Amino acid sequence: MKQRMSVVENILSANDQLAEENRSRLEAAGIYTLNLMASPGAGKTSLIEHTIKHLNGKLHLAVIDGDIATSIDADRAVAAGAEAVQINTGGECHLDAVMLQGALNQLELTKFDLLLVENVGNLVCPAAFKLGTHQNVLIASIPEGDDKPYKYPTMYRGVDALVINKIDLLPYIDFDMQYFQRGVELLNPGLVTFPLSCSTGEGLQTWFDWLEERVSDFNPAANL
């Protein structure tokens, strides 16, 4: 067991080092980068589609999609108008810094202002692997249930922003928003939160505004 722990720690520390390198490349190229994490089906790809459609023309956006298999997500990002790279992890349950490095090599980085990295759908493992992105965003969704902050505390603790998707389903689902938000506040006090619906569009504008502000703060020369 000790042997295993020490091997795992070495892998993590090699990953952190490479994440730092990725971060330096992104800084040098002036690309503000988000790591989007969520359960399977919470709406990462839908949120990315909306974001591409809204920001296209305003700034230059690229997407890196991580999945176990298929290129469904990258195809959707391309159809929405962004340049996209698909990473197939071949069974791995998370993206890591090596995978992101490989994907960055396939983009002409200086062309872009904003990069959205869509992690593998998983509320556990992605939280343990730094990629080198600027901020971590968690996308929760109403049908997942109101107890998820309590049950997946590492994920909720480690993020810089929280999207609560599928609020259009609130009338049909037993979801106690106060209980949910109490859990979030316990783990991550003051976390910036965006309740929205990718189906109806409600709340999306607040997310777009926040994102534009982040890009513009990061790189005042970005074409906004």
Place this chain on the structure above:
Amino acid sequence: MKQRMSVVENILSANDQLAEENRSRLEAAGIYTLNLMASPGAGKTSLIEHTIKHLNGKLHLAVIDGDIATSIDADRAVAAGAEAVQINTGGECHLDAVMLQGALNQLELTKFDLLLVENVGNLVCPAAFKLGTHQNVLIASIPEGDDKPYKYPTMYRGVDALVINKIDLLPYIDFDMQYFQRGVELLNPGLVTFPLSCSTGEGLQTWFDWLEERVSDFNPAANL
């Protein structure tokens, strides 16, 4: 990289050996055991609650709940009338055979006819770790989206039964059941499937009947 692979393979093979030991204990005690896997919030705990309430009195049922943190799920199983053991994995993204062994040690095995093991909410990692249970059941849910079989093929390939929960939400969600089922059929031809709703109760009886039949086939002496 080679070193890492070889360590991982050794861990998996030690796990498989222990899974065999768990299986022998369950066989000897005459307990039919299911490993329930799903995304976070697909409805594992709700399905277990309904199953306890329906089968209680007919047979003796125990639950082992795996979670990163909290005892919310085991508390719900106990409230529904079953004996339950909570495993807190402390960050691990799946149950493994060692954890199940520890939980089995806390139950008087010969008392029970049916054991439901609720894995950590995750569509990736639990598929890689045998526990020693008799069958693997995947609980999908409508809000997760119809593309999940294609994106999580290992999970869909490795299960013996599939519950499709939250069918009451079909009117409010863009979900193509034919596309979903085509993916399931490609990966796992002839898979037995239970479309149902833990909210409305629709379809639950078919699941209960199947489960009773499994228990009775496995152990004709079970009190059915």
